[in-house]
Amino acid sequence: MNSHWTMKTLAGAVLLACAGLAAAATVPAGVKLHETQELVRNNGSEPETLDAALASGVPANNIIRDMFEGLTAADANGKIVPGVAESWKQADAHTWVFKLRKNAKWSNGDAVTAEDFVYSLRRFVDPATASKYAATYGIFLLNAKEIIEGKKPVTEVGVKAVDPYTLEIKTPFPVSFLPEVVSNPQLAPLHKATIEKFGKDWTKPANMVSNGAFTLKDWLVNSKITLAKSPTYWDAKNVQLNKITYLSVEDGNADVKLYESGENDWVYQLPPGTFDKYKAQYPKEIRNTDMLGLRYYSLNNADPVLKDIRVRQALSMAIDRDILAQRVTADGQTPAYGVIVKGTAGADVTAYDWAKWPMDKRVAEAKKLMAAAGVAPGTKIKFSYNTSDYHKKMAIFAASEWKTKLGLDVELEAMEFKVLIKKRTDKDYQMARNGWVADYNDATTFLTLVQCDSDQNYHNSCNRKASALIDEGNQSLDPAKRKALLTQAAKMIMDDYPMIPLLQYTVPRLVKPYVGGYSTTNALDRYRAKDLYIIKH
Known part of the structure:
Protein backbone atom coordinates (compact mmCIF):
# COMPACT_ATOMS: atom_id res chain seq x y z
CA MET A 1 0.00 0.00 0.00
CA ASN A 2 -0.51 0.00 0.62
CA SER A 3 6.67 4.91 6.45
CA HIS A 4 8.66 6.90 8.35
CA TRP A 5 11.53 8.85 9.46
CA THR A 6 14.60 8.01 11.56
CA MET A 7 15.98 4.55 12.22
CA LYS A 8 17.52 4.60 15.68
CA THR A 9 20.54 2.55 16.60
CA LEU A 10 19.87 0.28 19.52
CA ALA A 11 22.23 1.06 22.37
CA GLY A 12 20.96 -0.87 25.34
CA ALA A 13 17.40 0.33 25.72
CA VAL A 14 16.33 3.00 23.27
CA LEU A 15 13.72 5.23 24.79
CA LEU A 16 11.13 6.63 22.45
CA ALA A 17 8.73 8.05 24.97
CA CYS A 18 6.34 10.69 23.80
CA ALA A 19 4.22 13.27 25.50
CA GLY A 20 0.62 12.22 25.97
CA LEU A 21 -0.54 15.09 23.78
CA ALA A 22 -1.33 13.94 20.26
CA ALA A 23 -1.55 16.65 17.66
CA ALA A 24 -5.02 17.04 16.16
CA ALA A 25 -6.24 19.71 13.77
CA GLY A 30 -6.38 34.26 12.75
CA VAL A 31 -7.95 31.50 10.63
CA LYS A 32 -11.74 31.57 10.82
CA LEU A 33 -13.52 28.22 10.58
CA HIS A 34 -16.57 27.57 8.42
CA GLU A 35 -19.76 27.00 10.40
CA THR A 36 -20.26 23.70 8.52
CA GLN A 37 -17.28 21.42 9.14
CA GLU A 38 -17.91 18.87 6.37
CA LEU A 39 -15.42 17.46 3.86
CA VAL A 40 -16.03 15.49 0.65
CA ARG A 41 -13.01 13.68 -0.81
CA ASN A 42 -12.77 11.19 -3.64
CA ASN A 43 -11.15 7.92 -2.60
CA GLY A 44 -10.42 6.47 -6.06
CA SER A 45 -12.53 3.31 -5.82
CA GLU A 46 -14.86 1.23 -3.69
CA PRO A 47 -13.01 -0.28 -0.68
CA GLU A 48 -12.82 -4.07 -0.77
CA THR A 49 -13.64 -4.24 2.96
CA LEU A 50 -13.86 -2.12 6.12
CA ASP A 51 -12.44 -4.90 8.30
CA ALA A 52 -9.03 -3.55 9.34
CA ALA A 53 -7.45 -7.01 9.45
CA LEU A 54 -8.54 -7.80 5.87
CA ALA A 55 -7.86 -4.43 4.21
CA SER A 56 -5.11 -4.32 1.61
CA GLY A 57 -6.02 -1.51 -0.82
CA VAL A 58 -5.24 2.15 -0.18
CA PRO A 59 -8.95 3.21 -0.44
CA ALA A 60 -9.96 0.82 2.36
CA ASN A 61 -7.04 1.89 4.56
CA ASN A 62 -7.85 5.59 4.09
CA ILE A 63 -11.33 5.11 5.57
CA ILE A 64 -10.35 2.63 8.29
CA ARG A 65 -7.63 5.02 9.50
CA ASP A 66 -10.37 7.53 10.41
CA MET A 67 -12.48 4.96 12.26
CA PHE A 68 -9.82 2.93 14.09
CA GLU A 69 -6.81 4.27 15.96
CA GLY A 70 -3.80 2.08 16.71
CA LEU A 71 -1.12 2.40 19.35
CA THR A 72 0.45 5.18 17.29
CA ALA A 73 -0.63 7.28 14.30
CA ALA A 74 0.96 9.30 11.51
CA ASP A 75 0.06 12.99 11.48
CA ALA A 76 -0.48 15.16 8.39
CA ASN A 77 3.29 15.51 7.87
CA GLY A 78 3.89 11.77 8.23
CA LYS A 79 5.37 12.16 11.73
CA ILE A 80 4.61 9.37 14.21
CA VAL A 81 2.47 10.65 17.09
CA PRO A 82 0.72 8.97 20.01
CA GLY A 83 -2.54 7.18 19.30
CA VAL A 84 -4.12 4.95 21.95
CA ALA A 85 -0.60 4.67 23.41
CA GLU A 86 0.52 7.90 25.06
CA SER A 87 4.14 6.71 25.41
CA TRP A 88 6.39 3.80 24.47
CA LYS A 89 9.92 2.53 24.93
CA GLN A 90 12.17 -0.23 23.68
CA ALA A 91 12.92 -2.17 26.86
CA ASP A 92 15.48 -4.45 25.17
CA ALA A 93 16.48 -5.54 21.66
CA HIS A 94 13.31 -7.65 21.25
CA THR A 95 10.78 -5.97 23.56
CA TRP A 96 8.63 -2.84 23.22
CA VAL A 97 6.33 -1.56 25.98
CA PHE A 98 3.37 0.72 25.16
CA LYS A 99 1.53 2.67 27.87
CA LEU A 100 -2.11 3.22 26.90
CA ARG A 101 -4.09 6.33 27.71
CA LYS A 102 -6.90 5.71 30.22
CA ASN A 103 -9.43 7.95 28.48
CA ALA A 104 -9.50 6.04 25.15
CA LYS A 105 -13.06 4.82 24.48
CA TRP A 106 -14.94 2.72 21.96
CA SER A 107 -17.87 4.37 20.19
CA ASN A 108 -20.26 2.46 22.50
CA GLY A 109 -18.52 3.93 25.57
CA ASP A 110 -16.42 0.87 26.54
CA ALA A 111 -12.82 1.52 27.58
CA VAL A 112 -10.07 0.60 25.11
CA THR A 113 -7.64 -1.72 26.91
CA ALA A 114 -4.50 -3.72 26.25
CA GLU A 115 -6.67 -6.86 25.92
CA ASP A 116 -8.37 -5.30 22.87
CA PHE A 117 -4.98 -5.17 21.15
CA VAL A 118 -4.17 -8.74 22.19
CA TYR A 119 -7.49 -9.90 20.70
CA SER A 120 -7.11 -8.00 17.42
CA LEU A 121 -3.45 -8.96 16.86
CA ARG A 122 -4.22 -12.63 17.50
CA ARG A 123 -7.15 -12.42 15.09
CA PHE A 124 -4.93 -10.65 12.54
CA VAL A 125 -2.31 -13.46 12.40
CA ASP A 126 -4.86 -16.28 12.75
CA PRO A 127 -4.82 -18.35 9.51
CA ALA A 128 -8.63 -18.56 9.79
CA THR A 129 -8.83 -14.77 9.31
CA ALA A 130 -6.85 -15.06 6.05
CA SER A 131 -5.48 -11.51 6.15
CA LYS A 132 -3.52 -10.54 3.04
CA TYR A 133 -1.25 -8.52 5.34
CA ALA A 134 -0.66 -11.11 8.07
CA ALA A 135 2.86 -12.07 6.96
CA THR A 136 3.71 -8.48 5.94
CA TYR A 137 3.41 -7.21 9.51
CA GLY A 138 3.58 -10.61 11.16
CA ILE A 139 7.34 -10.72 10.54
CA PHE A 140 7.65 -8.10 13.29
CA LEU A 141 5.70 -10.12 15.91
CA LEU A 142 7.35 -13.01 17.72
CA ASN A 143 6.00 -16.42 16.56
CA ALA A 144 3.59 -14.83 14.06
CA LYS A 145 5.27 -16.49 11.06
CA GLU A 146 4.82 -19.93 12.62
CA ILE A 147 1.21 -19.12 13.58
CA ILE A 148 0.38 -17.98 10.01
CA GLU A 149 1.88 -21.25 8.71
CA GLY A 150 -0.29 -23.21 11.16
CA LYS A 151 2.70 -24.46 13.20
CA LYS A 152 1.81 -22.66 16.48
CA PRO A 153 -1.44 -21.55 18.16
CA VAL A 154 -2.46 -17.87 18.00
CA THR A 155 -1.96 -17.57 21.76
CA GLU A 156 1.81 -17.80 21.13
CA VAL A 157 2.02 -14.47 19.27
CA GLY A 158 4.39 -12.08 21.08
CA VAL A 159 1.74 -9.69 22.39
CA LYS A 160 0.82 -9.48 26.09
CA ALA A 161 -1.41 -7.31 28.28
CA VAL A 162 0.85 -6.62 31.29
CA ASP A 163 -2.10 -4.79 32.88
CA GLU A 168 4.13 -5.58 25.63
CA ILE A 169 5.16 -6.57 22.11
CA LYS A 170 7.98 -9.07 21.53
CA THR A 171 9.75 -9.06 18.16
CA PRO A 172 11.75 -11.93 16.59
CA PHE A 173 14.59 -9.54 15.69
CA PRO A 174 15.42 -5.92 16.64
CA VAL A 175 12.79 -3.61 15.11
CA SER A 176 13.78 -0.02 15.88
CA PHE A 177 10.90 1.33 13.74
CA ALA A 193 -17.92 -8.52 21.45
CA THR A 194 -19.15 -6.84 18.25
CA ILE A 195 -17.25 -9.19 15.93
CA GLU A 196 -18.38 -12.25 17.89
CA LYS A 197 -22.00 -11.07 17.82
CA PHE A 198 -22.30 -10.07 14.15
CA GLY A 199 -19.60 -12.15 12.38
CA LYS A 200 -18.92 -10.83 8.85
CA ASP A 201 -21.71 -8.24 9.27
CA TRP A 202 -19.80 -6.40 12.02
CA THR A 203 -18.63 -3.77 9.50
CA LYS A 204 -22.19 -2.65 8.63
CA PRO A 205 -23.05 0.90 9.80
CA ALA A 206 -25.68 -0.29 12.29
CA ASN A 207 -23.27 -2.80 13.88
CA MET A 208 -19.79 -1.30 13.83
CA VAL A 209 -18.11 -0.25 17.08
CA SER A 210 -14.88 1.70 16.49
CA ASN A 211 -12.36 3.66 18.54
CA GLY A 212 -11.20 6.36 16.12
CA ALA A 213 -12.12 10.01 15.69
CA PHE A 214 -15.01 9.07 13.37
CA THR A 215 -17.74 6.44 13.19
CA LEU A 216 -19.36 4.76 10.18
CA LYS A 217 -22.65 6.51 9.44
CA ASP A 218 -23.61 5.26 5.97
CA TRP A 219 -22.24 2.99 3.22
CA LEU A 220 -23.74 3.16 -0.28
CA VAL A 221 -21.79 0.53 -2.25
CA ASP A 235 -9.47 13.79 21.65
CA ALA A 236 -12.93 14.79 20.31
CA LYS A 237 -12.57 18.39 21.52
CA ASN A 238 -9.69 18.91 19.04
CA VAL A 239 -11.46 17.27 16.09
CA GLN A 240 -12.94 19.98 13.85
CA LEU A 241 -14.77 18.05 11.12
CA ASN A 242 -18.26 16.80 11.94
CA LYS A 243 -18.69 14.75 8.76
CA ILE A 244 -16.51 13.31 6.04
CA THR A 245 -17.77 11.73 2.82
CA TYR A 246 -15.58 9.38 0.81
CA LEU A 247 -16.59 9.04 -2.86
CA SER A 248 -15.64 5.95 -4.89
CA VAL A 249 -15.17 7.54 -8.33
CA GLU A 250 -12.62 5.63 -10.47
CA ASP A 251 -12.77 7.87 -13.56
CA GLY A 252 -10.28 10.74 -13.13
CA ASN A 253 -12.14 13.07 -15.51
CA ALA A 254 -15.44 12.50 -13.67
CA ASP A 255 -13.56 13.20 -10.43
CA VAL A 256 -12.35 16.59 -11.73
CA LYS A 257 -15.85 17.48 -13.01
CA LEU A 258 -17.31 16.86 -9.53
CA TYR A 259 -14.55 19.05 -8.10
CA GLU A 260 -15.26 21.86 -10.55
CA SER A 261 -19.00 21.71 -9.85
CA GLY A 262 -18.38 21.98 -6.09
CA GLU A 263 -19.51 18.43 -5.25
CA ASN A 264 -16.02 17.28 -4.29
CA ASP A 265 -13.34 19.11 -2.27
CA TRP A 266 -10.45 16.73 -2.98
CA VAL A 267 -9.53 15.00 -6.26
CA TYR A 268 -8.05 11.53 -5.73
CA GLN A 269 -5.57 11.83 -8.59
CA LEU A 270 -5.48 13.91 -11.77
CA PRO A 271 -5.87 12.01 -15.07
CA PRO A 272 -2.50 11.37 -16.78
CA GLY A 273 -1.21 14.19 -18.95
CA THR A 274 -3.45 16.85 -17.35
CA ARG A 295 4.35 1.85 -9.62
CA TYR A 296 5.17 -1.52 -11.12
CA TYR A 297 3.79 -4.36 -13.21
CA SER A 298 3.49 -7.79 -11.64
CA LEU A 299 4.62 -10.77 -13.72
CA ASN A 300 3.37 -14.28 -12.98
CA ASN A 301 6.73 -16.08 -12.95
CA ALA A 302 4.99 -19.48 -13.16
CA ASP A 303 3.21 -18.62 -16.41
CA PRO A 304 4.32 -20.76 -19.40
CA VAL A 305 5.52 -17.67 -21.33
CA LEU A 306 6.85 -15.64 -18.39
CA LYS A 307 8.62 -18.41 -16.48
CA ASP A 308 11.72 -17.79 -18.61
CA ILE A 309 13.84 -15.03 -17.02
CA ARG A 310 14.94 -13.87 -20.50
CA VAL A 311 11.34 -12.99 -21.41
CA ARG A 312 10.82 -11.07 -18.17
CA GLN A 313 14.08 -9.15 -18.72
CA ALA A 314 13.16 -8.31 -22.32
CA LEU A 315 9.74 -6.96 -21.24
CA SER A 316 11.40 -4.70 -18.66
CA MET A 317 14.12 -3.49 -21.05
CA ALA A 318 11.63 -2.52 -23.78
CA ILE A 319 9.70 0.05 -21.72
CA ASP A 320 11.02 3.59 -22.09
CA ARG A 321 10.39 4.92 -18.59
CA ASP A 322 11.57 8.43 -19.53
CA ILE A 323 8.80 8.78 -22.12
CA LEU A 324 6.34 7.17 -19.70
CA ALA A 325 7.21 9.74 -17.01
CA GLN A 326 7.54 12.81 -19.21
CA ARG A 327 4.80 12.32 -21.80
CA VAL A 328 2.30 9.72 -20.60
CA THR A 329 1.80 10.42 -16.89
CA ALA A 330 3.54 13.84 -17.11
CA ASP A 331 3.07 14.64 -13.43
CA GLY A 332 6.54 14.74 -11.91
CA GLN A 333 7.10 11.01 -11.36
CA THR A 334 10.62 9.65 -11.87
CA PRO A 335 11.67 6.40 -13.60
CA ALA A 336 12.34 3.38 -11.35
CA TYR A 337 14.47 0.32 -12.12
CA GLY A 338 14.47 -1.40 -8.74
CA VAL A 339 12.13 -2.34 -5.91
CA ILE A 340 13.56 0.28 -3.50
CA VAL A 341 12.65 3.94 -4.19
CA LYS A 342 14.53 7.16 -3.39
CA GLY A 343 14.17 8.30 0.22
CA THR A 344 13.78 4.79 1.66
CA ALA A 345 15.73 4.08 4.85
CA GLY A 346 17.55 0.77 5.31
CA ALA A 347 18.73 0.07 1.72
CA ASP A 348 20.15 1.91 -1.29
CA VAL A 349 18.35 2.30 -4.60
CA THR A 350 19.57 -0.20 -7.20
CA ALA A 351 19.19 -0.09 -10.99
CA TYR A 352 19.97 -2.32 -13.96
CA ASP A 353 23.17 -1.64 -15.95
CA TRP A 354 21.10 -1.45 -19.15
CA ALA A 355 19.07 1.45 -17.74
CA LYS A 356 21.81 3.79 -19.03
CA TRP A 357 22.00 2.20 -22.51
CA PRO A 358 20.53 4.00 -25.56
CA MET A 359 17.10 2.55 -26.41
CA ASP A 360 18.15 0.97 -29.73
CA LYS A 361 20.82 -1.08 -27.91
CA ARG A 362 18.26 -2.11 -25.26
CA VAL A 363 15.75 -3.20 -27.92
CA ALA A 364 18.36 -5.19 -29.84
CA GLU A 365 19.31 -7.06 -26.64
CA ALA A 366 15.65 -7.59 -25.69
CA LYS A 367 14.92 -9.09 -29.13
CA LYS A 368 17.86 -11.47 -28.74
CA LEU A 369 16.57 -12.57 -25.33
CA MET A 370 13.08 -13.22 -26.70
CA ALA A 371 14.45 -15.23 -29.63
CA ALA A 372 16.71 -17.28 -27.31
CA ALA A 373 13.68 -18.02 -25.13
CA GLY A 374 11.73 -19.18 -28.17
CA VAL A 375 9.04 -16.50 -27.92
CA ALA A 376 8.06 -15.52 -31.44
CA PRO A 377 6.55 -12.21 -32.59
CA GLY A 378 2.73 -12.45 -32.46
CA THR A 379 2.79 -14.24 -29.09
CA LYS A 380 -0.25 -13.21 -27.02
CA ILE A 381 0.01 -11.86 -23.47
CA LYS A 382 -2.91 -10.79 -21.26
CA PHE A 383 -2.49 -7.65 -19.14
CA SER A 384 -4.95 -6.97 -16.28
CA TYR A 385 -5.54 -3.53 -14.77
CA ASN A 386 -8.20 -1.75 -12.73
CA THR A 387 -10.59 0.59 -14.54
CA SER A 388 -9.13 4.09 -14.51
CA ASP A 389 -7.94 6.46 -17.23
CA TYR A 390 -4.58 6.65 -15.51
CA HIS A 391 -3.88 2.92 -15.57
CA LYS A 392 -5.42 2.57 -19.03
CA LYS A 393 -3.07 5.17 -20.56
CA MET A 394 -0.06 3.54 -18.93
CA ALA A 395 -1.21 0.09 -20.10
CA ILE A 396 -1.79 1.26 -23.68
CA PHE A 397 1.72 2.77 -23.70
CA ALA A 398 3.33 -0.42 -22.34
CA ALA A 399 1.37 -2.61 -24.80
CA SER A 400 2.53 -0.38 -27.65
CA GLU A 401 6.17 -0.63 -26.49
CA TRP A 402 5.95 -4.45 -26.42
CA LYS A 403 4.14 -4.57 -29.78
CA THR A 404 6.42 -2.21 -31.74
CA LYS A 405 9.71 -3.32 -30.19
CA LEU A 406 9.16 -7.04 -29.51
CA GLY A 407 6.19 -7.91 -31.75
CA LEU A 408 4.02 -9.10 -28.84
CA ASP A 409 0.23 -9.03 -29.05
CA VAL A 410 -1.01 -7.67 -25.70
CA GLU A 411 -4.66 -8.10 -24.71
CA LEU A 412 -5.75 -5.41 -22.20
CA GLU A 413 -8.30 -6.49 -19.61
CA ALA A 414 -9.96 -3.80 -17.40
CA MET A 415 -11.82 -4.64 -14.17
CA GLU A 416 -12.91 -3.23 -10.80
CA PHE A 417 -10.11 -2.67 -8.30
CA LYS A 418 -11.38 -5.31 -5.88
CA VAL A 419 -11.54 -7.85 -8.75
CA LEU A 420 -7.94 -7.04 -9.70
CA ILE A 421 -6.84 -7.47 -6.06
CA LYS A 422 -8.43 -10.93 -6.00
CA LYS A 423 -6.85 -11.89 -9.36
CA ARG A 424 -3.39 -10.89 -8.10
CA THR A 425 -3.86 -12.61 -4.73
CA ASP A 426 -5.04 -15.81 -6.42
CA LYS A 427 -2.11 -15.51 -8.88
CA ASP A 428 -4.72 -15.88 -11.61
CA TYR A 429 -3.10 -13.54 -14.16
CA GLN A 430 -0.23 -13.23 -16.64
CA MET A 431 0.72 -9.57 -16.15
CA ALA A 432 -1.04 -7.10 -13.88
CA ARG A 433 -0.89 -3.46 -12.94
CA ASN A 434 0.35 -2.94 -9.39
CA GLY A 435 1.54 -0.26 -7.00
CA TRP A 436 2.85 -0.02 -3.46
CA VAL A 437 2.96 2.85 -1.01
CA ALA A 438 5.29 2.32 1.96
CA ASP A 439 3.63 1.37 5.23
CA TYR A 440 6.65 2.71 7.17
CA ASN A 441 10.02 4.10 6.10
CA ASP A 442 12.26 1.04 5.92
CA ALA A 443 13.42 -1.15 3.03
CA THR A 444 11.49 -4.15 4.40
CA THR A 445 8.20 -2.52 3.32
CA PHE A 446 9.31 -2.80 -0.34
CA LEU A 447 11.14 -6.12 0.00
CA THR A 448 7.85 -7.69 1.11
CA LEU A 449 6.73 -7.38 -2.55
CA VAL A 450 9.41 -9.79 -3.77
CA GLN A 451 10.46 -11.86 -0.77
CA CYS A 452 9.92 -15.62 -0.50
CA ASP A 453 6.76 -16.59 1.44
CA SER A 454 5.47 -13.01 1.65
CA ASP A 455 1.72 -12.52 1.29
CA GLN A 456 2.40 -9.41 -0.84
CA ASN A 457 4.51 -11.40 -3.33
CA TYR A 458 2.04 -12.22 -6.12
CA HIS A 459 4.74 -13.22 -8.60
CA ASN A 460 5.32 -16.93 -7.88
CA SER A 461 8.95 -15.92 -7.43
CA CYS A 462 11.44 -16.77 -4.71
CA ASN A 463 15.18 -16.28 -4.23
CA ARG A 464 16.12 -18.15 -1.03
CA LYS A 465 19.68 -16.74 -0.97
CA ALA A 466 18.32 -13.20 -1.03
CA SER A 467 15.76 -14.00 1.68
CA ALA A 468 18.59 -15.35 3.85
CA LEU A 469 20.47 -12.05 3.38
CA ILE A 470 17.35 -10.12 4.45
CA ASP A 471 17.02 -12.30 7.56
CA GLU A 472 20.72 -11.81 8.35
CA GLY A 473 20.39 -8.04 7.88
CA ASN A 474 17.34 -7.84 10.13
CA GLN A 475 19.15 -9.66 12.94
CA SER A 476 22.05 -7.19 12.82
CA LEU A 477 22.31 -4.34 15.32
CA ASP A 478 24.75 -2.52 13.00
CA PRO A 479 22.69 -0.21 10.70
CA ALA A 480 25.47 0.00 8.07
CA LYS A 481 25.81 -3.79 7.86
CA ARG A 482 22.03 -4.21 7.72
CA LYS A 483 21.76 -1.64 4.92
CA ALA A 484 24.50 -3.36 2.89
CA LEU A 485 22.84 -6.79 3.24
CA LEU A 486 19.35 -5.50 2.36
CA THR A 487 20.72 -3.58 -0.66
CA GLN A 488 22.54 -6.73 -1.84
CA ALA A 489 19.34 -8.77 -1.40
CA ALA A 490 17.25 -6.22 -3.33
CA LYS A 491 19.70 -6.27 -6.25
CA MET A 492 19.89 -10.08 -6.25
CA ILE A 493 16.08 -10.35 -6.36
CA MET A 494 15.67 -7.75 -9.10
CA ASP A 495 18.28 -9.59 -11.22
CA ASP A 496 15.66 -12.40 -11.34
CA TYR A 497 13.20 -9.93 -12.94
CA PRO A 498 10.17 -10.99 -10.84
CA MET A 499 8.39 -7.73 -11.73
CA ILE A 500 8.79 -4.56 -13.78
CA PRO A 501 9.48 -1.39 -11.72
CA LEU A 502 8.21 1.67 -13.60
CA LEU A 503 7.93 4.93 -11.66
CA GLN A 504 8.25 6.40 -8.19
CA TYR A 505 4.88 7.79 -7.17
CA THR A 506 3.85 11.39 -6.88
CA VAL A 507 0.26 12.31 -6.04
CA PRO A 508 -0.97 15.08 -8.33
CA ARG A 509 -4.41 16.28 -7.26
CA LEU A 510 -6.62 19.31 -6.74
CA VAL A 511 -7.63 20.27 -3.19
CA LYS A 512 -9.90 23.22 -2.42
CA PRO A 513 -8.02 26.12 -0.81
CA TYR A 514 -10.47 26.05 2.12
CA VAL A 515 -9.36 22.54 3.18
CA GLY A 516 -7.03 23.29 6.09
CA GLY A 517 -4.44 20.89 7.48
CA TYR A 518 -3.38 19.38 4.13
CA SER A 519 0.40 18.92 4.01
CA THR A 520 2.58 18.53 0.91
CA THR A 521 5.37 16.89 2.90
CA ASN A 522 3.39 13.69 3.56
CA ALA A 523 5.43 11.05 1.68
CA LEU A 524 2.94 8.29 2.61
CA ASP A 525 -0.15 10.22 1.43
CA ARG A 526 -2.00 9.45 4.66
CA TYR A 527 -4.37 12.11 5.86
CA ARG A 528 -6.45 11.61 9.00
CA ALA A 529 -9.70 13.57 9.01
CA LYS A 530 -8.88 14.58 12.61
CA ASP A 531 -6.00 16.71 11.26
CA LEU A 532 -8.21 18.57 8.76
CA TYR A 533 -10.66 21.48 8.98
CA ILE A 534 -12.74 23.70 6.70
CA ILE A 535 -11.80 27.39 6.52
CA LYS A 536 -14.54 30.00 6.19
CA HIS A 537 -15.15 30.75 2.50
Missing part, protein backbone atom coordinates in the same frame (compact mmCIF):
# COMPACT_ATOMS: atom_id res chain seq x y z
CA THR A 26 -4.01 22.70 14.49
CA VAL A 27 -5.85 25.79 13.33
CA PRO A 28 -3.41 28.69 12.82
CA ALA A 29 -4.11 31.93 14.68
CA PRO A 164 -5.23 -3.09 31.41
CA TYR A 165 -3.18 -0.12 30.18
CA THR A 166 0.23 -1.65 29.41
CA LEU A 167 0.90 -3.66 26.25
CA LEU A 178 8.09 -0.64 15.43
CA PRO A 179 6.22 2.57 16.46
CA GLU A 180 5.88 3.29 12.72
CA VAL A 181 4.69 -0.24 11.94
CA VAL A 182 1.93 -0.18 14.60
CA SER A 183 0.48 3.04 13.14
CA ASN A 184 -1.01 0.92 10.32
CA PRO A 185 -4.76 0.19 10.46
CA GLN A 186 -4.24 -3.61 10.30
CA LEU A 187 -2.70 -3.43 13.79
CA ALA A 188 -5.44 -1.29 15.34
CA PRO A 189 -7.64 -2.71 18.12
CA LEU A 190 -11.01 -4.27 17.23
CA HIS A 191 -14.08 -4.69 19.43
CA LYS A 192 -14.28 -8.40 20.26
CA ASN A 222 -19.98 1.89 -5.33
CA SER A 223 -21.12 5.41 -4.46
CA LYS A 224 -20.00 6.83 -1.11
CA ILE A 225 -19.17 6.17 2.53
CA THR A 226 -20.10 8.74 5.18
CA LEU A 227 -18.37 9.08 8.55
CA ALA A 228 -19.51 11.18 11.51
CA LYS A 229 -17.44 12.66 14.32
CA SER A 230 -17.33 10.33 17.33
CA PRO A 231 -18.42 11.97 20.60
CA THR A 232 -16.63 9.26 22.64
CA TYR A 233 -13.19 9.72 21.01
CA TRP A 234 -10.60 10.71 23.62
CA PHE A 275 -1.13 18.10 -14.60
CA ASP A 276 0.27 21.13 -16.50
CA LYS A 277 -3.21 22.14 -17.70
CA TYR A 278 -4.74 22.14 -14.21
CA LYS A 279 -1.64 23.71 -12.68
CA ALA A 280 -2.14 26.68 -15.00
CA GLN A 281 -5.90 26.73 -14.42
CA TYR A 282 -5.89 26.27 -10.62
CA PRO A 283 -2.41 27.34 -9.42
CA LYS A 284 -3.52 27.71 -5.79
CA GLU A 285 -5.35 24.37 -5.69
CA ILE A 286 -2.80 22.03 -7.26
CA ARG A 287 -1.01 19.65 -4.88
CA ASN A 288 1.79 17.27 -5.78
CA THR A 289 3.84 15.29 -3.28
CA ASP A 290 6.79 12.94 -3.84
CA MET A 291 5.96 9.64 -2.23
CA LEU A 292 7.63 6.55 -0.86
CA GLY A 293 5.77 4.51 -3.42
CA LEU A 294 6.44 2.37 -6.50
